[in-house]
Amino acid sequence: MSETTSTLQLRDPDAVHLIVLTGMSGGGKTVALRALEDLDFYCVDNLPTALLPQLVAAAGCDVEGKRRNVAVGVDVRNPGEDLQRMPAILSELASAGVHAHMIFLDCRDDVLIKRYSETRRRHPLSLKGLSLADAIAEERRVLRPLSSIADKVIDSSDMNVHQLRRLIATGYAEATEGLTLMFQSFAFRRGLPLDADFVFDARCLPNPHWDPTLRPLSGKDAAVRNYLDAQPMVTEYFADTARWLDTWLPRFEVDDRSYVTISVGCTGGRHRSVYLVEKLAAHYRALRNGVLTFHRELE
Structure with a gap:
C-alpha cells in the first residue's frame, strides 16, 4: 500500500x-x-x-x-x-x-x-x-x-x-495555524514546477554566472549574495515581489487556503532564483510560522 x-x-x-x-x-x-x-x-x-x-x-x-x-x-x-x-x-x-x-x-x-x-x-x-x-x-x-x-x-x-x-x-x-508558504527556486530551461501557485521570472536581473569566480557558487553563498545585494535592479525586484505578496497572500488566508507555493526561476536555477527564494523566506519568517524553502536544481 x-x-x-x-x-x-x-x-x-x-x-x-x-x-x-x-x-x-x-x-x-x-x-x-x-x-x-x-x-x-x-x-x-x-x-x-x-x-x-x-x-x-x-x-x-x-x-x-x-x-x-x-x-x-x-x-x-x-x-x-x-x-x-x-x-x-x-x-x-x-x-x-x-x-x-x-x-x-x-x-x-x-x-x-x-x-x-x-x-x-x-x-x-x-x-x-x-x-x-x-x-x-x-x-x-x-x-x-x-x-x-x-x-x-x-x-x-x-x-x-x-x-x-x-x-x-x-x-x-x-x-498549522495560518497559511504555510513554500518558496522554491528552479531553472526555466528544465521546465516550470508543476505545483507552483505563483511564478516569478528573475532572468531579467544581472547574472552572477558570467563572473568566473561566482559561477561555481550558488545564491546561498555570501559572495553571490553580496554581488546581488549591490545591484539596484535586484533590490527593486525583491521589494516589488514582496510588496505584491504582502498584498495578495492575505486574500488566500481569508479563503481558508492552507498552503501556497511561490516559485522563482532563472536560467540555471542556481544564483538569482536561489538568492531571491532565501531572501523572501527570511522576510516572511520574521512575520509568520510555516515558511519552507526548496531549491530544485541544488537538491
Whole structure:
C-alpha cells in the first residue's frame, strides 16, 4: 500500500493534533519529522509510548497558551511492549479530545538495502546479530500491528529526501495555524514546477554566472549574495515581489487556503532564483510560522 498525495482532514482546527510517525528504518521518518518541525510541530523522536499523554499535555500549548501540534517518532527501537500498547494509548488520547493521526513510512526491501549500503549505517536490529536482510524482515514482522492501524501508509521507495519532505509539508500544512508558504527556486530551461501557485521570472536581473569566480557558487553563498545585494535592479525586484505578496497572500488566508507555493526561476536555477527564494523566506519568517524553502536544481 502506498500514498502519493496526502491531506490531513482536521475535524477541529482548535484541538491539539498528534502525528505519530512510524515505519521501516531507512524509510524516511527523520526527514518527515524535520518537515513537520518546519511546520511548527513540537517533534520528539523515539519516545516511549507510555509518555505520549504526558507529552501532549505538556507540549500541546506553548508558553503563551496557544495550541501547538505535536509529532513523535516511534519505531523498532522502542521496546516490544511499547508498540503493543500503542492502540490503547491512541484510544486514550482520542477520548481526551486529541486528534491522533498515524503515518507509516514504508519502503521496498531492495531500496532499504541500497540505502543502508550507501550510507553505511547500521540497522537497529543488527545488534542482535542479524544480517541486514533478516533485520529488515524481522522489523516488518514487529511493526505489522502498527502498519495495520496506520491512517496513512507512504511508500518512499521512489522518492528522494526532498520529495518526501515536500509530500509531508504539503499534506500536513493544514494542521498549522495560518497559511504555510513554500518558496522554491528552479531553472526555466528544465521546465516550470508543476505545483507552483505563483511564478516569478528573475532572468531579467544581472547574472552572477558570467563572473568566473561566482559561477561555481550558488545564491546561498555570501559572495553571490553580496554581488546581488549591490545591484539596484535586484533590490527593486525583491521589494516589488514582496510588496505584491504582502498584498495578495492575505486574500488566500481569508479563503481558508492552507498552503501556497511561490516559485522563482532563472536560467540555471542556481544564483538569482536561489538568492531571491532565501531572501523572501527570511522576510516572511520574521512575520509568520510555516515558511519552507526548496531549491530544485541544488537538491
